[in-house]
Amino acid sequence: MTYHPRMKSDATRWVDVERGLVSREAFVSDEVYQLEIERIFNRSWIYLGHDTEIPNIGDYVVRNLGNAPVIVVRDAPDSTKVLLNSCRHRGAKLCRADAGNTKNFVCPFHGWAYEIDGALRTTGFDHHLRDDTDFSTMGLVPAPHVENFYGLIFASWDEDALPLRDYLGDIGWYLESFFNRTPGGMEVLAPPHRWRTKANWKIGSLNFIGDSQHSPTTHIGPSTLDAARSIRDGFRKHGQDSFHVVTDEGHGCTLTYLAPGMPEKNYDTHSDALKPLYQESLSEDQVSMLHHLRVCVGTVFPNMSFIESQVGAGEKALIIRLWQPVSGTEMEVLSWVFAEKEADQVYKDRVLRNGFHNFGAAGVFEQDDMALWESATAASNNPIAQQYPYSFQTALPYADTPDENHKWPGRAHRPADTEIAQFWFMQCWDALMRANDGKSDE
Amino acid sequence: MSESVERSPVNIDDYVMIQRFLYAEVALLDRRAYQAWFALMTHDIRYRVTTVSARPAQDKTSRFAIIDEDAQTLKMRIDQISDPNLTHAENPPTLTQRLVSNVEAYYGERNGVFEAASSILLYASRPGSPETGLYAGERQDILIRDSSGVRIAERTVNLAQTILRDSTLSLLL
Known part of the structure; x- marks a missing residue:
């Protein structure tokens, strides 16, 4: 689906575009899950x-x-x-x-x-x-x-x-920047962590495409205890520059940078030894996209997500995440950590350890995510709750005002603490779910 | 922990001492006395929990870590779950009962160093849910005894699971 912020809402079954609401049924129903398999998972490109x-x-x-x-x-x-x-x-x-x-x-x-x-x-x-x-x-x-x-x-x-490249479209430019930034490419550092969580798979995709609002509350633990406290305090003092990017087919990501004028020493944790290789492999724009990037978190529709983040004490770790649906109320998560092939083993080991300390089967971030995703799924799985849709209303004021100065692919939206990317994902999901429904999308 | 054949089993007094230590230590975890538990780690603790992927039986088993902490990162993990304001996974707290058994103990490389292996079964009842989690694994420890008592210098917990079935692991083993 191509990006047009105000889709017609008349045939919408689960997503209310005008009011910024999504039916809870979409997040618990086994019937919806069966339709998702048929209409989304058996039709989309799936990361394996x-x-x-x-x-x-x-x-x-x-x-x-x-x-x-x-x-x-x-x-x-x-x-x-x-x-x-x-x-x-x-x-x-x-x-x-x-x-x-x-x-x-x-x-x-x-x-x-x-x-x-x-x-x-x-x-x-x-x-x-x-x-x-x-x-x-x-x-x-x-x-x-x-x-x-x-x-x-x-x-x-x-x-x-x-063709895959057409399906990925503009998100491909960002994926390439992370996964093809050295001549050797990236390397999986260990077999995937795997765990089952009693939560709907879309919560994961939404969390990664752009749910900045959950960070201060869900992740109060790690953000308070962050060993790289000087970095956090630096961001508090100088602010940070972040925005959502959405692209056709329901992909998107959220990027967070050092604020202009913030001293770069100690804040930019891509390895100095590897940075010259980035310039060999990427365009000037892609190199500048990575420069001073603190966190990029994104989703490739429907269920692959990625994050490169500098949190905690260690190196910036690049992670791929698969939200594999098991039923309407359960998913299996697979999580891989990556580093540049050219990196030395000591660096790779540090990336791996720091990566899964934060995000993985026992991640200090993820343990709190999963507890709350399970509670949202459990509490929504009844007919009373399902009379009251989920709110994505902070997406609404921003749908028609993309950042005209955005110079990279995709449509950027500021600020980065709205639900615009998440709601975009749900609109694309809804369009596919209805595509085979005997009703027209356009 | 090395698997050298010439390791000598500890005498009965040291065996009882190690067993008592392991029981007291695990009781601290069940009582959620996490800071007291952390005080039993050496300053250069290496704390690991591993799982394994399912491979054909003829292949070599290759374990990989899901937790791999030094003192600094282990302390962050402890601080998070021990402060009610900083954890959702452990607030309300998981009710746990850890069973430790199958203790084997050997003298280590130098005086005051012991290599101990034990089995652990962690029963975990999530608050407000009828479901319970079970984690079973083999623990391999390097223990050090000095004038201040016994401490853990290295612990590896090899879980007997390929997929964690009860969501992510916020507890220690």
């Missing part, structure tokens, strides 16, 4: 993993594309296949581990054997098959589209999916 998780031929990780289990496998040096993790014979999983390396996929149930690109080699009982049996139609079900964006592996079940 990173090149550096499967560097060698035969390396695989097991993930979900929508709610279908898939194998993401390196079948050739520059090729990745995404295959339904279910035997064509009687459905058993080919891979029952989370990750591994294999020369072929052999079903443990009855022995059907597939090449690592998914082609069926033998059923083990080929001599009992009719001569005209067509093996070429009996391979593992492949996702029709798999594309790689600077190491980020995305796939889509939709035969008619836009």
